[in-house]
C-alpha cells in the first residue's frame with residue numbers, strides 16, 4: 001500500500017500541497033485530477049519519493065518512503081514524468097533497457113515484453129530523436145514497464161497519444177493492475193478518468209477536494225466547484241461522456 005498522511009509540500013517557499021491524506025491500493029487504477037496548478041504532479045513526485053515532505057508522511061507498505069534505499073525504491077516504483085525528455089539519443093531498446101538499472105541486469109525478455117506492450121517492438125533500433133511525440137511517450141513508458149515495478153506512477157501518460165493508443169495504454173495499465181500492480185495516473189481527461197479509474201482524487205489549490213469512486217469524486221457538483229464548468233454525465237458506466245455547457 002502507498003499512503004500519504006497529512007502531506008504538505010513546499011516549493012520555492014510556497015505551500016503547494018496542503019494536508020493531503022490518501023491511500024493507494026495495489027491492483028487498482030487511481031486517477032489524480034484537478035485544474036492546472038492544483039498540485040497533481042507535485043503529489044505524484046512526492047509519491048515517487050522525489051520531493052521531500054515539509055510535514056506529514058509518505059509510506060510504502062507502512063515504511064517511510066524516505067527511509068527506503070534508493071535502489072529498492074526504484075525497483076518498487078516506476079515513475080513516468082510529464083513530457084519526459086531523453087538527454088541522449090539512444091535507441092528505443094537501449095532506453096527501455098535503462099529500466100533494468102535498479103535490478104543491475106539487462107533482462108532482454110523484460111525489455112522486449114515492455115516494447116511489445118507499448119506497441120514499440122517495431123521501433124526497437126530507432127534513435128529516440130527520430131520518434132514522434134506519441135512514439136517517444138510510449139518508449140518512455142516501455143522503460144518504466146521494463147523494470148517490472150509494483151507501482152506505476154505516470155504523469156499524463158496519455159497526453160501525447162492518439163485515441164487508439166490511449167485505449168491500448170489504458171488496457172495495458174488495467175491488465176498490470178489485474179496482475180497486482182498499483183497504478184496512479186495524473187489525468188486531465190475527465191471521461192477517461194470516469195471510465196477507466198477505480199478511484200479518483202480531485203485536487204484543487206493544493207488541497208484534496210474529493211476522493212472516491214469516479215462517479216462520486218467526479219460528480220457534476222464537484223466539476224462545477226473545481227473546474228467552474230456546468231457538466232453532466234451521459235451514458236452508461238464504463239462508456240460515459242461528459243456534456244459541458
Ligand SMILES: Nc1ncnc2c1ncn2[C@@H]1O[C@H](COP(=O)(O)OP(=O)(O)OP(=O)(O)O)[C@@H](O)[C@H]1O
Pocket residue numbers: 011012013014016034035036037038039040041042043
Ligand atoms: N519550484 C517551484 N517553485 C514555486 N512554485 C512551484 C514550483 N514548482 C511548482 N510550483 C507551483 O506549484 C503548483 C502546483 O504545481 P503542479 O505542477 O503540481 O500542478 P499540476 O496540478 O500538476 O498542474 P498542471 O495541470 O498545470 O500540470 C503550481 O501553482 C506551480 O506553479
